[in-house]
Amino acid sequence: MINLVWAEWLKLKANRWVALFTIAILPLGTFILLNILAGLAVVNIWQPEMVAINWQEQIILALLFANQLVSQTLFIILGAITFGGEYRWQTWKNIIPRASRVKIVLSKYFIIILAISVAIRGIALMTLIGSWEISLALNISLMSGAWNEVSTPFVQQYLWLTIALFFNYSVATLYAVIVTLITRSTVAGITLGVLIAFGDLLSQSAFDLVASLISVDAIAIIPRILPNYNVQNMMQWIISGATFENWSLGLSFMLLSMWISIGISASTILFGRQDID
Amino acid sequence: MVSVIQLDKLSKIYGTGEQAVHAVNDLSLTVETGQIFGFLGANGAGKTTTIRMLLGLIYPSSGEASLFGQSLQDAGQVRQERVGGLVEEATLYPFMTGYNNLKAIAYTSGVTERKRIDEVLDIVGMRSFAKRKAKTYSTGMKQRLGIATALLTDPDLLILDEPTNGLDPQGIQDVRVLLQHLAQNEGKTIFLSSHLLHEIEQTCTHVAIIRNGHLVRQGAINDLLQTNSVTRLTVDDISTAYALLSQNYPTEIVNQSIEVTVIYDNIPDLIQYLVSQNIRIFEVTQKQQSLEDLFFEVTHD
Numbered sequence: 056m057i058n059l060v061w062a063e064w065l066k067l068k069a070n071r072w073v074a075l076f077t078i079a080i081l082p083l084g085t086f087i088l089l090n091i092l093a094g095l096a097v098v099n100i101w102q103p104e105m106v107a108i109n110w111q112e113q114i115i116l117a118l119l120f121a122n123q124l125v126s127q128t129l130f131i132i133l134g135a136i137t138f139g140g141e142y143r144w145q146t147w148k149n150i151i152p153r154a155s156r157v158k159i160v161l162s163k164y165f166i167i168i169l170a171i172s173v174a175i176r177g178i179a180l181m182t183l184i185g186s187w188e189i190s191l192a193l194n195i196s197l198m199s200g201a202w203n204e205v206s207t208p209f210v211q212q213y214l215w216l217t218i219a220l221f222f223n224y225s226v227a228t229l230y231a232v233i234v235t236l237i238t239r240s241t242v243a244g245i246t247l248g249v250l251i252a253f254g255d256l257l258s259q260s261a262f263d264l265v266a267s268l269i270s271v272d273a274i275a276i277i278p279r280i281l282p283n284y285n286v287q288n289m290m291q292w293i294i295s296g297a298t299f300e301n302w303s304l305g306l307s308f309m310l311l312s313m314w315i316s317i318g319i320s321a322s323t324i325l326f327g328r329q330d331i332d
Numbered sequence: 333m334v335s336v337i338q339l340d341k342l343s344k345i346y347g348t349g350e351q352a353v354h355a356v357n358d359l360s361l362t363v364e365t366g367q368i369f370g371f372l373g374a375n376g377a378g379k380t381t382t383i384r385m386l387l388g389l390i391y392p393s394s395g396e397a398s399l400f401g402q403s404l405q406d407a408g409q410v411r412q413e414r415v416g417g418l419v420e421e422a423t424l425y426p427f428m429t430g431y432n433n434l435k436a437i438a439y440t441s442g443v444t445e446r447k448r449i450d451e452v453l454d455i456v457g458m459r460s461f462a463k464r465k466a467k468t469y470s471t472g473m474k475q476r477l478g479i480a481t482a483l484l485t486d487p488d489l490l491i492l493d494e495p496t497n498g499l500d501p502q503g504i505q506d507v508r509v510l511l512q513h514l515a516q517n518e519g520k521t522i523f524l525s526s527h528l529l530h531e532i533e534q535t536c537t538h539v540a541i542i543r544n545g546h547l548v549r550q551g552a553i554n555d556l557l558q559t560n561s562v563t564r565l566t567v568d569d570i571s572t573a574y575a576l577l578s579q580n581y582p583t584e585i586v587n588q589s590i591e592v593t594v595i596y597d598n599i600p601d602l603i604q605y606l607v608s609q610n611i612r613i614f615e616v617t618q619k620q621q622s623l624e625d626l627f628f629e630v631t632h633d
Contacts, residue, residue, distance in 0.1 A: 062439035069428040145423040149481060152387040152417050153441040155408055330390040 059154055059162035067137070067166055077133040078170045081126060082177030085117055089185020096192035114182045115209070118175075118216040119290075124252055127227035130171055131248035134228035137163050139241030147331045160323045164232075171224045175217050212293055219289040222311045226282040227252045229318035236325050255283040285310045334401040336489050336521045337363035337386065342395035343545075344381050355381040357545035358395065363523055363538070368515045370536035370553075371525040372623075374631055378545040379525040380420060383493045386523075387417045399489070412441065416487035421497055422478020426467035430458060430477050433466055437481045452480040455510065471498030479507070490514065492524040496531060504528070508535045533623040541630055548630045557621050558596040565590045565606070566615035573611050577602070591619070 067074055075083075095101050120126075141147045150159060230251040235244030258278035266275035278284050284299075285307035292298045298307070344356040356378040363369045373379045384390045385397065385404065388411055392404065399407045400414060424433045434449045443449075453459040456476040466474065475498050482490055490511075496504045508531060514520040515537075526532050532539060533553060540550040549556060566589050567573045573590055577583045581602070582593040594602055599616075606613060 058439040058442050058444060062436045065432060065436045065439065066425060066428070069425065069432055071427075140425075144425060146425060148384075148387075148389055148419045149423050149437060149478075150440045151389055152411050152415065153437065153485075154412060159440075328391075331384070332390065 056158055056162060059158055060165050062150075063137075063162050063166040066140075067170070070136070070140075073133065073136050074170075077129045077136075078174045079177065080129060081174055082181040085178050086181035086185050089182065089189060093185065093188040093192045096189055113186065114179060115212055115216065117178055117182050118213070118220060119294075124249070124256060127224060127252050128245075128249055129174075130167070130224040130228045131231040131252065132245050133170060134167055134231035135235045135241045135244030135248060137167055138232050139235040139239070139244050142235075142239045143241055151331060156327045157323050160326050161319075164319055167228055167232075168225065171221060171228070174224075175220050179213065179217070215289070215293045219286055219293060222282070222289070222315070223286045225315050226255075226286070226311070226318070229315065229322070230255075233318060233322050233325070236322055236329070252283075255281050259284060280310060282311060282314050333365065335362045335398070336365055336367075336400060337361070337369075337523060338396075338398045338401075339382070340396040342382070342385065342397050343393050344378075344385060344390065345393040354545050356385070356392075356542075359542065359545065359547050361540045361547055361550050363521060365521055366515060366519060367538045368511060368522045368536045369524070370532035370539040371523060371542070372529070372532060372539055372627060373525075373542040377542045377631075379542065380493055381545075382542075383417070383419055383491055383523075383525065386491055387411065387415070387419060389419065413485065414488040415491060416482035416485055416489070417491040417493075418478045418482045418495055419493045421471070421494075422474040422476075422481070424466040424469070424474055424477060427465065429463050429465055430469065430473075431462040433477065434462075434480060434484065438484050441485050443484050448484060448486070452483045455483060456480045457506065472500060472503050475499055476503070479510075488520060490520060490522045490524075492522065494526055495524055496526060496528060504531060511535055529622075529624045529627055539623070541627060543631045549626070553623065556626060557623065561596055561621050562591050562593050562619040563599055563602070564615075564617045564619055565592065565613060567606065568612040568614070572609070573606060576606065576609055576611070589615075 092101075141150070227248065231244045231248030234247040234251070235241060238244065238247070258281050259275075262278045263275050266272055279302060284302075288299050288302050288307040289304065289311075292304050298304050339359050339361050341358045341360055342356060343354065343358055346353045346355055359378070359382060371379050371382070381390070385392050386399065388404070388408065397404045400410050402410045424430075425436065428436065431449065431453070434452065435446075438444070438449055450459065453462050456479050458473065458476050458480060461469070461473060466477070469477070475495065479492070479495055482492065492511075495511075496507050499507060511522050511524070512535060515522055524532075524536070536553055538550075538552050539556065541548050564586075565573065570585060570588065570590060574583055574585055577590065577592050584591045592602065596618075599618075603613060603616060
């Protein structure tokens with residue numbers, strides 16, 4: 056299994072434009088943005104405003120920004136290319152006889168999950184480096200003044216946000232992978248993956264509307280079992296300290312874990328029974 | 333001894349109902365250790381479908397098949413450890429170098445020794461091109477690298493689908509020499525499909541010919557070509573001889589001689605029969621049938 060992961064790593068490393076666009080773009084974007092701010096601080100533009108900024112809050116905001124459909128799309132692209140590329144280049148024919156299908160799929164998932172983790176850590180690291188550069192430019196201490204000391208609530212909030220982000224990206228990636236395995240097309244995987252993620256995002260409003268139109272309140276509860284509601288529930292808890300009504304954090308955690316397990320199992324079974332023509 | 337490949341009424345049907353396509357139909361054949369087995373058939377005859385089933389890319393609709401005695405469903409381990417395959421054209425990651433393509437496939441196969449990658453590059457003569465990206469390779473170079481990937485695990489059985497596709501005459505000869513070397517010196521069994529009948533005739537020890545998914549002929553090449561060889565007879569009374577022979581054998585009069593298609597072992601009986609009918613025979617020559625003749629004979633209506 057470890058050798059299969061190495062093989063996947065080699066492919067991802069060699070496909071550097073895909074890796075750059077999907078995994079590195081968020082950390083790099085954060086880094087570039089903060090360096091522009093550092094530059095502005097050096098030339099005395101917005102210096103008073105930046106001194107007043109709470110940079111811990113900015114890190115949290117950066118992670119909150121990353122929790123959007125546009126960021127999910129990056130991992131939808133990564134998931135679709137990781138699996139769809141093998142159809143496009145017909146390389147499944149070369150690897151399926153060499154290892155078990157289950158292990159091949161799991162090694163691909165491992166690399167995707169690793170990529171997601173690296174991207175999330177990268178965002179935080181780049182924010183830290185960028186913030187440090189700004190603190191130098193503003194001549195303030197990173198751990199004092201506008202920065203404040205790193206507080207326990209910040210660390211907790213940060214860690215929970217990374218967990219929520221991880222679920223969010225993983226679920227979106229699964230949408231793309233399953234569509235790609237069914238359609239055997241990277242483009243379809245990306246397009247339908249984004250549409251499904253978007254549908255998941257809008258599901259609560261849509262079901263609320265249907266429930267009010269036909270006057271059946273129970274219908275409005277259905278989207279609560281879908282991934283997006285539970286990610287939003289986690290975010291709600293992280294930001295405000297309270298979950299949505301009658302929906303505990305533990306339940307959301309369980310449902311999201313279940314969705315990911317079902318997604319990985321379904322795609323593994325689907326691929327295991329698939330003829331490669 | 334356990335056969336390397338054993339197919340027993342293997343079938344593959346694509347689609348259902350009226351749309352169903354019977355790509356392979358009740359195909360039975362046996363490949364033994366050390367054979368270079370040519371698998372012949374026209375386009376769409378079912379060669380690639382059969383190879384895909386052997387390599388676990390697609391699942392049979394019915395029938396039994398085994399690799400080294402393991403049924404196809406349970407042959408995953410055997411396939412990974414003892415079989416190397418190349419299906420149709422070589423498929424490579426275009427954004428990776430030839431070397432890294434081999435490295436990725438080596439890791440996938442559980443081969444971690446870099447030395448083996450260098451060895452297979454040398455075997456197929458691609459060492460000097462290994463650092464180039466695969467997208468810059470010619471079809472022949474890709475095909476060589478494809479053969480290299482098949483050799484990575486040093487398999488006991490090589491299953492090659494059109495391995496000489498895209499190769500120039502020198503490349504074709506190199507592959508022929510390589511396959512013969514692998515079979516004769518390293519005891520490998522080779523199962524290959526090709527359209528190049530002359531190449532198959534020169535390379536293979538055994539062949540199977542399929543038509544519309546059905547096996548129509550199988551055996552050692554020498555036996556098959558001798559089985560229905562054409563015997564040319566020069567006799568004193570052509571018309572009488574023709575009348576006598578055409579009752580029992582496919583017979584033609586060609587350039588004042590009689591050409592009769594007869595099983596090799598029956599030639600003495602045929603001569604004895606003509607002599608007993610007072611036909612004087614001046615010359616008997618055997619016209620060796622080529623694989624191409626046999627192929628067209630059994631695959632055409």
